Amino acid sequence: MLDRGYTVLARFTLSKMKTLVLATLVTLMAISMIALPEDSLEASIRGLKMWWEIVFPSLFPFFVISELLIGFGVVKFLGVLLEPFMRPFFRVPGVGGFAWAMGMATGFPAGAKLTARLRQENQLTKIEAQRLVSFTNSSSPLFIFGAVSVGFFHNPRLGFLLAAAHYLGNFFVGFIMRFYGVKEKKLKKHKEKKALFNISEALSSLHQTRIQNHKPLGKLLGDAVMSSIHTLLMIGGFIILFSVINKLLFHLHFTPAIASLLDYILPILQLPKEFGNSLVAGIFEITLGSQMASEVQSSVLLQQAIIVSFILGFSGFSVHAQVASILATTDIAYKPFFFARVLHGILASIFTVVLWEPLSNYFHIQTTNTIVPVFLQEYDHWWETILVVFSKFGPLLTIISLVFYLFFYIRKMSNNQVS
Template sequence: MVRLLWTVCALAFVISMALYPRVVFDGAALGLKTWWNIVFPALLPFFIASELLMNFGVVHFMGVLLEPVMRPLFNVPGAGSFVMMVGFFSGYPIGSMVTARLRSEGLCTRIEAERLMSFTNNSSPLFMLAAVAIGMFNNPKVGLLIAGAHYLSNLTLGLGLRFYGRDGRERYPGPPHRDGSIIRHAFQRMLQVQREDRRPLGKVMGDAVRSAVTNLLNIGGFIILFAVIIRLLTTAGVIDALAGILGMLLLPLGFAPGILPALGSGFFEMTIGSKLASEAAAPLIQRVTAVGMILAWSGLSVHAQAASMIAETDIRMKPFIMTRLAHTALAGLYTYLACSWFAPLEEATAPAMAAAGGWQALAPYTHAKIFGFFLAILAGVILLALLAHLAGSLRLFFLRLKR
């Protein structure tokens, strides 16, 4: 039945392309422009660097070194710290790609891979701070609020996901425990991986570049495909219908009707949805919150990219999609609270701010306040996670005493 449904969708897509060739061409051109001008130059260096670092054993080094940190906080192996690093600094869908690599090399269990994949897929900081804040809102402060809420909500989910699948039978043994310096053992593990890889340096670099370009071509295909789908669905009125469904949930919360079409488009592709949200006829705080929600959901285009990255592993997509829904709600809440605290501009201060450039006229100490706000929330969440870990450890200790 599932294959039959996909067959019907494919036939409908082909018929729509035949009926609206101009719409298809415009959508494909927009998708290609987005991929070539934004995604390709932003992700290619990170893809190559991540491949090289994994080939040189850096992920094994971090696995030994950071096992005492990653295990109590996120209940994942120390190698997951490498996934977090590249996932938080490079953007979608590199977290899925590196997670799949860890799973294929046996460095984590399936449950741990699903945890990692669920909270290490983030929007690129370059996209949020440059493309969204400056390119769409013409305001750097917006980027700080969106990025802070985006990362904080994902870390919150990562700390909560430590309880997901705790009854799984598969166990990753982790690095062997040895006496002596953990740093020395981490270096020994990295050198061991380098000795086992017999390829010459030129071959290693060539394979890294080839793999990175292949993955980016795959991503570009998904971006172009979903850009075309969005144009066709907009022409057919499906986006407006989806906006109406979202309106039943969001209008009672006070969202302006003008923001709904942007959220409907962002359901499929985040870049187009973010652009529409920044231009919507709605209060500034709602437009910023909508962009935060769209980036957290990331769009079906990114979901398809992530699915293609893990296609050859046993990692399941369901936890990833459920986490994206939770990330959407949490990022929207954090973004709204941050905007309400730092920049309640719409009514009282908007006229005075307009002449001075809006949020750019805020005092310089606002950066420190924003950073302190998100840092305080993160510290509280980490403290709760550590208390939960301590409670679990004490429970196991007393159960062993009873036995």
């Protein structure tokens, strides 16, 4: 009885300490924003510009299409076809292949959104969803090639190395996470039988899903737009918030203090101490961390690529907060995702070292004055053009999408009042 009383007291004390720490941190952040208004505003504008020009235009169409594909049963169709691949390698159903592909194409946090959606549809068990979310979240090709390689390094061909290391690392994270939850209840026999390529069963699943969904096309499209923009507004809020937090931590000398601890670790890995600040910044927000790593003068390109690969793999607490917010609507645990991001950062850095020599020679990554093949020259201009197009027309797409959101929202509210 006495031991139980001590346990309750310890839990109560721990709870109070947690409340005190959180309240103190939030208060310090508020005071810092008041004391540094210009820096806070600059960071907010930077985060808003990134969301406004790149994140929203690149994610919104994919989010809407994904919702429609789920509603029309196409995801169920692909799930049956992909079952023979996804089940043996990753121990997840075939529908996970759709989330994986969309996550790679669109970037964070599309994989988490689709995994949560599939879990809500009961197409995944809790363990399968936790395995799937661990490797379906990755940086998009647009961010790796456009923002990082072109925008920060002014070297589009570096994107081949970063992308290869990033996606290869993600594949191995998925393979390793297949062993997560092995002590849980074994898969049922009827699920094992699905690990065969069966086109007739896939078409049957497609038809049955469409029949079961009684929503008309207009309603389905409206719900897809509402859900997508709601998620993107949340993402934008986190991007702006962590952009401000990162800036304030730097001015409060928190970032340099943590970076000083890395002074003893980085030299062991044969990396310059100057990467400490960029690494700490990248742990909070990938864009600023990648940019700072590209500006370290006392390093070679390979060392910069190693640091950026780790930052891209870990993804930053800004992305972690976005994913945690999405997973909070389900019973999917966050801890496996966190472990997988750390593992992805380590694996991506290792693959960067392994792939450096062959890819550097083939794609002329370090070429400055020597002759570069014509197809690589055209490729350099192509990614630069893509980035310019997004900067010019991205805000317009964002405004149009928000107008549609308001239209569907007002119509939904009107229907609710009538009913």
